[in-house]
Amino acid sequence: MVRVNGVVCPEGAFQVGPFDRVECGSEVLQARVARSLMLHKPLGVVSATSDLEHRTVVDLIGEPWATELHLAGRLDRFTSGLLILSNDSSLTEALTEPGRKLGKRYRVTCDGDVTPEIVVAFEKGIWFAKEQVATQPAQVELLSGRQCLLTIYEGKHHQVKRMFARFDVKVTALHRETMGPLSLDPALQPGEWRMLTADELQLCSFHRAEKA
Structure with missing residues (x-):
C-alpha cells in the first residue's frame, strides 16, 4: 500500500x-516541494523570516509557502543584492558552510579612496580582535578611487564595513553581486525574485558533492 x-x-x-x-x-x-530562489534584496529590508518592526525578505516573496524558507547567509538592512532562500537545508549549507570557503563578491562604495595600503592589507588579511581571528585573504578589484569589487571568503558580522573602518574609511553603499557559484540575475529589480534554474541548482549540487 x-x-x-x-x-x-x-x-x-x-x-x-x-x-x-x-x-x-x-x-x-x-x-x-523543494523550492530555492534568488532575491534582489533592496535597502531597508531585513534578512529574516519575521520582524516586529521592519519588512522582511519573506514579506517580499508574498507566497504562502515562503514561511518554509530559510536564508543562506544574511545581508544587513542597509546592504542590497543577492540573497538565496530555500527550504532545502543541504543547498543552504553548501553555500554557507565555512569549510567550503566560497567567495562572496561585493560592489563597495566608500567616502574615501581605496588606497594601495588598503588593498595590500585586505589581500593579506585583517585581524579582528573581537573574534580573535584574521580574515581570509580577500580579492580587490579597483573600479575607481572610491569604488571597488571586494571578494571575501567568510561572513563575519559587518565584515566589509569593519575592514574599511580599520582605515577610517566609511562604506556608503554595499551591494552583493555573487555568492559561491551563483550571480545575481541582472534582470531582477530590487525586491524581485525568481526560482533558481536547473543549471544553478546543478552548480550548488556540484559544490555539495565536492565537499563530500
Missing part, C-alpha cells in the same frame, strides 16, 4: 528524502 514517488515500496527501512512524495493507500503522508 505504500508508494514513494509513485512506486510501491515494500522495504520498511527505505530511506525517504525530505522532498519524496509518500503515500499509503489514498492518503498522502508527505508531499513537500
Whole structure:
C-alpha cells in the first residue's frame, strides 16, 4: 500500500528524502516541494523570516509557502543584492558552510579612496580582535578611487564595513553581486525574485558533492 514517488515500496527501512512524495493507500503522508530562489534584496529590508518592526525578505516573496524558507547567509538592512532562500537545508549549507570557503563578491562604495595600503592589507588579511581571528585573504578589484569589487571568503558580522573602518574609511553603499557559484540575475529589480534554474541548482549540487 505504500508508494514513494509513485512506486510501491515494500522495504520498511527505505530511506525517504525530505522532498519524496509518500503515500499509503489514498492518503498522502508527505508531499513537500523543494523550492530555492534568488532575491534582489533592496535597502531597508531585513534578512529574516519575521520582524516586529521592519519588512522582511519573506514579506517580499508574498507566497504562502515562503514561511518554509530559510536564508543562506544574511545581508544587513542597509546592504542590497543577492540573497538565496530555500527550504532545502543541504543547498543552504553548501553555500554557507565555512569549510567550503566560497567567495562572496561585493560592489563597495566608500567616502574615501581605496588606497594601495588598503588593498595590500585586505589581500593579506585583517585581524579582528573581537573574534580573535584574521580574515581570509580577500580579492580587490579597483573600479575607481572610491569604488571597488571586494571578494571575501567568510561572513563575519559587518565584515566589509569593519575592514574599511580599520582605515577610517566609511562604506556608503554595499551591494552583493555573487555568492559561491551563483550571480545575481541582472534582470531582477530590487525586491524581485525568481526560482533558481536547473543549471544553478546543478552548480550548488556540484559544490555539495565536492565537499563530500
